[in-house]
Amino acid sequence: MTGEPLNYFWLGKLSLESLPFVEFIKTPNSSTAIAAFAAAAVIGGAIGIVVLLTLFGKWRVFWREWLTTLDAKKIGIMYIVLALVMLIRAVIEAAFMRAQQMLAVNREGPLSAEHFGELFTTHGTIMIFFMAMPFLIGLINVVMPLQIGARDVKFPLLNAISLALTAAGAVLVMISLVIGEFSTGGWSGYPPFTELAFNPGAGVDYWIWAVTLSSIGNTLTGINFAVTIYKLRAPGMTWFRMPLFSWTALCTSILIIFAMMPLTVATLMLALDRYAGFHFFTNALGGNMMNYANLFWLFGHPEVYIVILPAFGVFSEVFSTFSGKRLYGYHSLVFATIAITVLSFGVWLHHFFTMGQSANLNAAFGIATMLIGVPTGVKVYDWLLTMVRGRVRFTTPMLFSIMFAITFVIGGLSGVLLANPPIDFAVHNSLFLVAHFHNMLIPGTLFGMFAAYNVWFPKMFGFRLSEKWGRISFWFWSFGFYLAFMPLYALGLMGAMRRTVQWFEPQYLPWLLVAFSGAVLISLGLISQVIQLWVSIRNRDDLRAPGGDPWDGRSLEWSVSAPPPEYNFAVIPEVHDRDAFTWMKQHGISYTAPNEYQDIPMPKNSVVAPLIGFLATMLGFALTWHIWWLTIVSFLVILGTVIARSFCRDTEKIIPASQVRQEHEQWLARVKGLIPTARADETTSENQGLAEVAS
Amino acid sequence: MKHLLLCCLILATLLLSSCGFLDYGFLAPAGPIAEAQRDQFWLVTCWTMVVILPFFVAMPIVLWKYRRSRKNAVYRPNWTFSWLLESLIWGVPLVIVSILSWNVWKATHTLDPYRPIAGDKPALHIQVVSLDWKWLFIYPEQKIASVNVVAFPVGRPVHFELTSETVMQSFMIPRLGSQIYTMPGMVTQLHLLASKPGEYRGQNTQYNGKFYAEQKFTARAISDSEFKRWIKQKQSHPPLDMRAYSRLAQRSILSEPEFFGSVTQELFNQIVERVKTTPAADLPGAAKATGKGG
Ligand code: HEM
Numbered sequence: 001m002t003g004e005p006l007n008y009f010w011l012g013k014l015s016l017e018s019l020p021f022v023e024f025i026k027t028p029n030s031s032t033a034i035a036a037f038a039a040a041a042v043i044g045g046a047i048g049i050v051v052l053l054t055l056f057g058k059w060r061v062f063w064r065e066w067l068t069t070l071d072a073k074k075i076g077i078m079y080i081v082l083a084l085v086m087l088i089r090a091v092i093e094a095a096f097m098r099a100q101q102m103l104a105v106n107r108e109g110p111l112s113a114e115h116f117g118e119l120f121t122t123h124g125t126i127m128i129f130f131m132a133m134p135f136l137i138g139l140i141n142v143v144m145p146l147q148i149g150a151r152d153v154k155f156p157l158l159n160a161i162s163l164a165l166t167a168a169g170a171v172l173v174m175i176s177l178v179i180g181e182f183s184t185g186g187w188s189g190y191p192p193f194t195e196l197a198f199n200p201g202a203g204v205d206y207w208i209w210a211v212t213l214s215s216i217g218n219t220l221t222g223i224n225f226a227v228t229i230y231k232l233r234a235p236g237m238t239w240f241r242m243p244l245f246s247w248t249a250l251c252t253s254i255l256i257i258f259a260m261m262p263l264t265v266a267t268l269m270l271a272l273d274r275y276a277g278f279h280f281f282t283n284a285l286g287g288n289m290m291n292y293a294n295l296f297w298l299f300g301h302p303e304v305y306i307v308i309l310p311a312f313g314v315f316s317e318v319f320s321t322f323s324g325k326r327l328y329g330y331h332s333l334v335f336a337t338i339a340i341t342v343l344s345f346g347v348w349l350h351h352f353f354t355m356g357q358s359a360n361l362n363a364a365f366g367i368a369t370m371l372i373g374v375p376t377g378v379k380v381y382d383w384l385l386t387m388v389r390g391r392v393r394f395t396t397p398m399l400f401s402i403m404f405a406i407t408f409v410i411g412g413l414s415g416v417l418l419a420n421p422p423i424d425f426a427v428h429n430s431l432f433l434v435a436h437f438h439n440m441l442i443p444g445t446l447f448g449m450f451a452a453y454n455v456w457f458p459k460m461f462g463f464r465l466s467e468k469w470g471r472i473s474f475w476f477w478s479f480g481f482y483l484a485f486m487p488l489y490a491l492g493l494m495g496a497m498r499r500t501v502q503w504f505e506p507q508y509l510p511w512l513l514v515a516f517s518g519a520v521l522i523s524l525g526l527i528s529q530v531i532q533l534w535v536s537i538r539n540r541d542d543l544r545a546p547g548g549d550p551w552d553g554r555s556l557e558w559s560v561s562a563p564p565p566e567y568n569f570a571v572i573p574e575v576h577d578r579d580a581f582t583w584m585k586q587h588g589i590s591y592t593a594p595n596e597y598q599d600i601p602m603p604k605n606s607v608v609a610p611l612i613g614f615l616a617t618m619l620g621f622a623l624t625w626h627i628w629w630l631t632i633v634s635f636l637v638i639l640g641t642v643i644a645r646s647f648c649r650d651t652e653k654i655i656p657a658s659q660v661r662q663e664h665e666q667w668l669a670r671v672k673g674l675i676p677t678a679r680a681d682e683t684t685s686e687n688q689g690l691a692e693v694a695s
Numbered sequence: 696m697k698h699l700l701l702c703c704l705i706l707a708t709l710l711l712s713s714c715g716f717l718d719y720g721f722l723a724p725a726g727p728i729a730e731a732q733r734d735q736f737w738l739v740t741c742w743t744m745v746v747i748l749p750f751f752v753a754m755p756i757v758l759w760k761y762r763r764s765r766k767n768a769v770y771r772p773n774w775t776f777s778w779l780l781e782s783l784i785w786g787v788p789l790v791i792v793s794i795l796s797w798n799v800w801k802a803t804h805t806l807d808p809y810r811p812i813a814g815d816k817p818a819l820h821i822q823v824v825s826l827d828w829k830w831l832f833i834y835p836e837q838k839i840a841s842v843n844v845v846a847f848p849v850g851r852p853v854h855f856e857l858t859s860e861t862v863m864q865s866f867m868i869p870r871l872g873s874q875i876y877t878m879p880g881m882v883t884q885l886h887l888l889a890s891k892p893g894e895y896r897g898q899n900t901q902y903n904g905k906f907y908a909e910q911k912f913t914a915r916a917i918s919d920s921e922f923k924r925w926i927k928q929k930q931s932h933p934p935l936d937m938r939a940y941s942r943l944a945q946r947s948i949l950s951e952p953e954f955f956g957s958v959t960q961e962l963f964n965q966i967v968e969r970v971k972t973t974p975a976a977d978l979p980g981a982a983k984a985t986g987k988g989g
């Protein structure tokens with residue numbers, strides 16, 4: 001797609017041919033038409049947002065309440081919005097891939113090979129870096145400080161900057177739809193394929209900078225969360241009184257801190273190869289791509305636990321809350337989580353058993369991999385036992401959790417199979433592997449996030465989500481998952497390989513048809529979720545839960561109003577038990593006014609984060625297209641901004657005690673007026689967020 | 696109702712066609728390596744079932760017994776621990792994983808792709824070069840070379856030595872078993888054996904750009920005498936020198952297999968050395984700087 005540069009000094013390698021519209025006019029076919037349409041959708045979406053904000057006169061609110069805020073809850077919500085938008089794009093891409101593969105048996109499908117390559121690369125990259133990561137980081141931002149009884153994360157500005165960097169990466173991936181192309185090197189971006197000699201276009205550079213920006217953002221987040229949990233737990237919250245979601249947040253943060261850096265290093269080394277003629281991973285002159293494989297998976301394997309541990313935390317909370325029972329095997333679950341955290345750094349080699357190392361090495365890593373299966377299996381049984389002797393309520397989050405447990409176990413089986421090097425030699429790179437990791441990631445990460453979305457939505461916005469549409473989305477997603485991915489196991493065993501744009505084996509066809517039907521159901525599931533949100537917003541008056549405790553919650557976040565005040569707690573609570581809020585309810589000290597209120601210092605809004613986000617987008621774009629003046633300018637301004645901010649002392653505002661008192665007493669009065677809800681009426685409009693206390 | 700019908704229809708098609716699913720790939724082995732891998736596959740599946748099956752049985756029972764709407768069910772919200780159950784859920788997986796670990800240790804060594812296959816016949820030596828987007832096979836002893844088709848006698852072990860001229864790829868003949876990466880400037884090894892005569896599909900499994908999907912080859916397992924005849928036939932083809940090789944190494948796909956009647960002993964090592972010392976951009980397999988990558 002690279003034509004004559006327009007003006008190398010000002011515009012770098014950009015040319016008219018960088019625009020998909022021009023490409024479409026030059027060579028009109030189904031593939032370029034789809035690309036042009038996608039570009040139009042991105043532009044249309046961007047214009048739409050601007051028009052809407054202007055029409056409703058919301059620019060000021062958008063700026064003051066959202067873009068410049070340092071409130072962890074709002075930052076979390078923005079993370080989740082980003083994740084949902086990117087999820088929609090990535091699912092559409094997945095549906096296109098399924099359609100292509102179904103249509104391309106013994107003939108060419110609608111998509112060109114390059115276009116298909118871009119699709120699996122963007123789908124994988126988005127799903128991991130711009131869907132799963134923002135979703136779980138957003139969720140931790142919303143829930144964790146509340147759950148440990150803190151007012152905010154430890155470093156609020158850093159938090160906003162992390163979001164800005166992640167968003168900048170996502171924006172780069174979006175821009176690549178409109179200007180130029182994206183990498184075809186897969187989400188793992190293996191050199192030498194991604195080296196200049198084989199991929200001179202801008203696509204790989206987009207990938208490098210998008211991933212680099214997000215990995216830096218994630219590292220900062222990891223540090224922020226870990227410090228928050230170490231330092232800001234409420235008095236009385238010892239390690240073993242900490243709710244499991246916060247434990248998984250801690251372990252994920254530790255994983256992030258240690259695992260993201262190998263990725264940042266790997267992508268930067270690849271960038272040096274491509275931009276400065278280095279030879280880290282080139283074929284000749286001492287380069288060796290095996291080093292990349294090691295660095296990438298030194299990140300990549302812990303990454304799968306980064307995205308799954310918070311979901312494990314969610315499931316732990318859901319199973320216990322919706323069984324009306326304390327978590328079974330709390331210590332077991334904590335130690336299993338820690339074991340997984342430690343072990344997950346010792347298994348990365350299983351991603352390339354087939355690279356020619358010795359049998360001793362392969363066997364050792366195969367065994368280490370299976371070992372991780374032990375704590376994971378323990379967790380699944382602990383969740384099952386949590387329901388034993390409980391009163392299980394089949395609400396949407398619980399349905400997602402149960403379906404997760406059942407499906408995840410199947411994925412565990414295929415995982416144990418893949419951990420066996422001889423078997424891996426036969427199914428490596430095949431659709432069996434694709435089935436396996438979707439079997440872990442969709443029920444694990446995605447269903448976990450969906451469950452969490454349904455559980456904590458009323459906490460974030462003050463009203464519940466429509467249960468009916470939640471259930472509909474659940475059934476579509478579940479059936480869709482099985483139909484879409486079980487056939488891939490069979491296809492993989494039949495020798496069908498991943499990333500394949502066209503097939504020459506007619507026997508694959510029926511399986512591909514079923515897989516496509518699954519993708520259709522999944523898309524319907526996603527559409528039901530959009531409807532769920534829409535319907536819930538329209539009926540929000542019926543769904544309100546101002547009491548803040550719609551599910552008879554057990555941890556501290558349920559003890560405050562919904563949505564919570566900016567400072568989370570009028571007075572920092574004292575923790576007496578693992579299920580801190582349940583304890584308070586049972587001892588009749590929930591919803592009580594303290595003797596005394598105090599001034600609360602909170603961080604002031606700051607333009608630093610949106611500024612850095614904007615500049616980082618410019619920087620990534622300029623680097624991708626070799627626009628050097630813009631590279632230098634944006635980099636220097638980022639540096640200057642950070643330095644200037646470090647001299648700024650006036651970063652806090654004081655929320656006076658009188659205001660805290662007034663807000664808190666107002667809420668308490670409101671709670672007094674609510675009728676306690678029995679669990680049977682949980683999903684009806686009776687439920688206003690005050691739970692009946694079980695005797 | 697319509698949807699239900701559609702679903703049934705799809706399921707019916709699936710069931711009908713599923714008869715085929717064991718007929719391809721390593722679950723339909725054509726050699727001892729794939730056979731051993733198939734056995735491993737079922738063995739591991741069975742052992743893992745010990746941990747999984749109780750879960751599948753217990754889950755519906757628990758959901759049924761402890762559903763909220765059921766009257767008079769036991770409800771003990773503070774029950775959180777049992778030593779017996781806890782020992783079981785840690786112990787059983789640990790035992791199974793120990794058994795499987797012992798198995799992995801043994802199987803990984805016996806099925807190591809680098810390990811020669813025991814047999815009375817000496818192994819046939821074939822050198823493999825992966826190009827964009829084709830496979831070059833060099834027979835250093837028979838001094839012939841072929842592209843996109845490889846033949847070897849049934850029942851005789853084959854020792855593949857592999858490298859890549861371009862990006863990393865992966866060499867695989869699904870019905871014979873193991874795959875192994877081919878890497879530029881490096882040599883990997885793979886030992887396979889076909890015990891049934893036939894034509895098997897071989898392929899690259901590591902994405903390498905535009906014509907990845909079409910980078911297939913045919914592996915022909917033929918009788919000894921047929922193999923001798925095959926070699927003889929091919930010896931009349933033009934030689935494979937560096938020039939002919941450089942033409943092959945350009946990015947392209949071939950519509951027909953090609954053959955070469957003579958090759959020097961050193962060609963394979965020359966290729967490895969050349970890739971190590973010459974920047975990839977200066978080799979024929981590089982993408983043209985103006986073209987779109989991929
Ligand atoms: C929602 C339904 C989804 C569908 C229908 C779907 C479908 C697909 C398809 C068709 C591929 C390409 C397979 C191939 O290479 O032949 C793929 C690849 C991939 N998917 Fe998904 N996917 C879904 C969700 C997810 C989720 C939730 C994640 C991660 C959180 C994910 C991560 C990936 C990754 C990492 C790849 C590999 C990309 C690569 O080859 O580099 N997918 N998916």
Ligand SMILES: [Cu+2]
Nearest residue numbers: 300301348351
């Ligand atoms: Cu891994």
